[in-house]
Amino acid sequence: MRERLEQVYQDHRQGLFSLALAISRSVDVAEEAVQEAFVRLWRSRRQPSGDPVSYVFAAVRNAAIELARRRRTTEAIRVSLFDGAQADPAASAIAAERQRIVREAVDRLPLRQRQAVVMRLYGGLSFRQIADVLNEPLQTVASRYRRALERIRLTLEDKL
Amino acid sequence: MMLDEQLQRIEQELMRLPLRRAPATLDSKVAQARLRASIARRRNRMLSGLGVVAAVAACLLVAAAVVDWGGSGGQHAESASPIGVAYSAPIQIEQLWSSVAAEPDVLDGDGQAVRIQHQVVHQIRWIDEDRNIRIQWDFPSVHTETMPLEHNQWPVEYN
Structure with missing residues (x-):
């Protein structure tokens, strides 16, 4: 299970971060959301019944929604998904x-x-x-x- | 141009846009996540184990007291705590020491790694001054984990 989670992280690192950023619009919150999601996944004893990739993306999405609600990023500091370049x-x-x-x-x-x-x-x-x-x-x-x-x-x- | 072709073109344009990159610190944060989860799991296991031990110990003490009372024909309790003399109840003291030490390490090859050692000592003391009974349990545990670091992130704080 641990190895599978690590593999999903390695394969989808940028995608997971972008999803958290798309929800939170804050780099710090997005980073924290990915970390928080993995704490929960590693702590959980539940084996994912379906696709592990969907499972990890869902965990990151939930963590990002939760953290974004708590932090309430203001319009002025909402960052773009994209690099300015x-x-x-x-x-x-x-x-x-x-x-x-x-x-x-x-x-x-x-x-x-x-x-x-x-x-x-x-x-x-x-x-x-x-x-x-x-x-x-x-x-x-x-x-x-x-x-x-x-x-x-x-x-x-x-x-x- | 057909609508589907236009949408495909937009899809291709979107894929060419440079994304805001995930910070380099993300890898170490996820590694910390694994450590935090591991410590939490061990703590939960240890606490549930301690709960069982404490319950067994309490049962043994109750059984010892019953046997002691029965052997003296039911008089011992009265003689141990005569009227007018304050009886001090047994006390239980629990202490927990915990430390996390992180050291740089080198994996086979050129990889950089961090070795994290988490030490926990849980001590329970049960003291009955009146009966002169002292019981002490020590539960030491050491957990060591080596984790590879990417992007040469050492030093990293593990708190």
Whole structure:
């Protein structure tokens, strides 16, 4: 069990952190949430019945929600999911502007849509695994993910 | 362009965006999490074990007192605590010493590691001054764990 948890951490370190950050919007709280989740997982004697990856993501999500509620990160210090640097420094001004708009659009997604996008794209989870983490039907998760992409597309259309 | 193609393009754009990286300290925090969980588990096991020992000891003391009273024809209790003389009740003292020491270590190869030793001594003393009975239990335990460090994070505080 311990080895499996460690393996999930090694394989999904960045994805777990990004999920906690997407929820808490604070680097410190996100880091603490990942730590807290692993304390609980290692302390628990319960064996995960399903997929261990979903199990760990769900634990990190719960810890992040709990800590974020307690800390109540203010709007002024909410950090972005993304590094401020451009993905491609040689990109044109229009491409750079497009990237900025996409980044902001992701940061402004409703929380559940943002979680679905982060787990899918940055955690590498399947819709089935995301559905397990969120404890929701597969179809709901898939359509929420699609709605998130559509929202980003509409934001781009409006602003460019 | 069809809607699905547009969404796929956005998906690809999203994947190219540079994420805010997880701090380098995250690895040591997760390693600490494992240590904290391990200490908590051991403490729980030890406390439940101590509970059993204390219950058994209490039963033995009660049994000893009953046998003692029966052997003296039921007179011993009265003679041990005559009217007008204060009887001091037995006392139980529990003490717990705990220390955590962390030392740098080197794994096979070039890996850096930290060796953490958690020592706990739980002592229970049961004293009955009137009957001149003193019982003492010591429960020492040592748990050592070696954990690899990534990104050369030593020194790390383990509190």
